[in-house]
Amino acid sequence: MVLLHGFSTNGQVQNLYLGLSKHVDELGFILVVPNGTMNPDGLRFWNATDACCDNFGSGVDDEAFLLGLLDEAGTYFNVDPQRVSLIGHSNGGFMAFHMACHAGERISAIANIAGSSYFDEEVCPGTTPVGVLQIHGTDDESIAFGGVPKSLVYGGYPSALEIMERWRNRNGCDDTPTSVTTADFENLAPGEETDVTEWTQCTSGKSVALWQMNEVGHIPVFSETAMPLALEFLLAQSTP
Numbered sequence: 001m002v003l004l005h006g007f008s009t010n011g012q013v014q015n016l017y018l019g020l021s022k023h024v025d026e027l028g029f030i031l032v033v034p035n036g037t038m039n040p041d042g043l044r045f046w047n048a049t050d051a052c053c054d055n056f057g058s059g060v061d062d063e064a065f066l067l068g069l070l071d072e073a074g075t076y077f078n079v080d081p082q083r084v085s086l087i088g089h090s091n092g093g094f095m096a097f098h099m100a101c102h103a104g105e106r107i108s109a110i111a112n113i114a115g116s117s118y119f120d121e122e123v124c125p126g127t128t129p130v131g132v133l134q135i136h137g138t139d140d141e142s143i144a145f146g147g148v149p150k151s152l153v154y155g156g157y158p159s160a161l162e163i164m165e166r167w168r169n170r171n172g173c174d175d176t177p178t179s180v181t182t183a184d185f186e187n188l189a190p191g192e193e194t195d196v197t198e199w200t201q202c203t204s205g206k207s208v209a210l211w212q213m214n215e216v217g218h219i220p221v222f223s224e225t226a227m228p229l230a231l232e233f234l235l236a237q238s239t240p
Contacts, residue, residue, distance in 0.1 A: 001029045001030065001031050001084075001085050001086075001087065001231070001234065002032045002034065002069070002085070002087070003018070003031065003032070003033045003087055003092070004034075004046060004086060004088030004089070004091075005089065005092050006088075006089040006090035006091050007044070007046075007053045007091035008043040009044065010044050011034055011035050014089060014092070015031075015033050017089075017219075018087075018222070019227060020227065020231070023227065023231055026228075027231055027232070027235060030073065030077050030079060032073055034066070036062065036091075036095075037058060037060045037062070039054075039055060039056050040056055045091055046092060046095035046098075047059070047060045047061070047062045048091060048097070049094050049098060049118050049119075049123075049155060050118075050119075050155030051094070051116075051148070051155035051157050052090075052094045052116075052155075052157070062095060063098060063099065063103060066095075067106065070084060070106060081106075081239075083235065083238050083239070084106060084108055085108055085109045085110065085111070085131075085235070085237070086100075086110045087110070087113070087230070087234065088112060088113065089113040089114060089115065090113070090143060091115065092113075092115065093112035093115020093116065093143075094115045094117065096111070097110065097115070097118070098117075100124075101124035102125070104126060104128030104129070104130045105128050105239070107239075108131060108206075108238050109130060109133070109206070109233070109237035110131070110133070111133040111233070111234055112133070112136075113135045113136075113220075114135070114136055114142070114143050114218050114219070114220075115143055116147065116157035116158060116159075116160075117157060117166075118155075118157070119147075119149075119150045119155055119156035119157050120150070121166055124166070128170075129171040129172065129202070129206040130170075130206060131233070131236075132167040132171075132206075132208045133208075133211070133234065134163055134164060134210045134211070135211040135213065135220075136160040136212065137214075137215075137216030137217050137218065138213065138215060138216065139215050139217050140216075141217060141218060142217075143157070144159075145159065145160050160212070161210075164210050167208050168199055168202075171202045171203075171206045171207070171208055172204045173199040173201060173203075173207070173208055174201040174202070177198060178198050178200040179196070179197070179198045180196070180198075181195075182194060182196065183211075183225075184223055184225075185211060185213065185220070185222060185226040185229075186216050186220045186221055186223060187223055189214070189215055189216050193214050193215060194211050194212065194213045195214065196209070196210075196211055196212075197210045197212070198210075205238075206237055207233070207236070207237065209233060211230075
């Protein structure tokens with residue numbers, strides 16, 4: 001399990017925020033927490049898409065970096081190459097989708113929290129299925145749930161619903177969701193604020209799910225049950 005931090009933060013802070021380390025023994029996975037490149041402003045980033053977040057045009061190859069990191073982890077730990085997952089927040093979520101698009105044969109599943117993907121679907125090549133969990137607040141003012149159009153000066157990114165459609169198609173999932181429920185995954189929003197939609201009837205064996213967190217912003221205050229369930233979704237996916 002590789003944790004990808006958001007723009008301007010680092011792996012340690014991201015891990016403290018999501019609390020993934022405390023679930024390592026309980027769920028039985030290896031957690032890798034890398035840091036992205038530091039830009040001239042002293043802020044760490046991942047070079048994920050044209051919209052996010054290599055703002056100074058460094059051209060750093062984070063895809064190669066992360067693939068090398070997976071190779072290195074495999075030399076030191078008993079890594080199951082059929083169960084390699086990425087979980088990213090914001091810029092880290094964009095990077096998780098970058099890896100699913102360009103190195104899907106190495107990735108079994110990703111979870112994208114408050115991030116997005118390439119605006120143009122054709123920039124996400126290949127047909128390799130990858131399990132996808134999209135977690136996004138409808139009131140996110142940093143990365144809009146409804147996406148942002150592409151312009152001459154900005155790459156843009158698709159909506160959370162468009163992302164779901166793309167990966168349902170890639171994974172061979174039925175159009176009709178397998179289940180639609182509600183859950184209390186955020187501590188500050190009242191009641192069961194999250195609409196949980198899952199597509200598990202997929203010919204590829206890779207599921208797709210959307211946690212639409214209504215009236216929640218860019219940095220959800222997750223309940224104690226949220227991250228364990230997200231991790232269980234990722235660990236349930238495997239690459240044949």
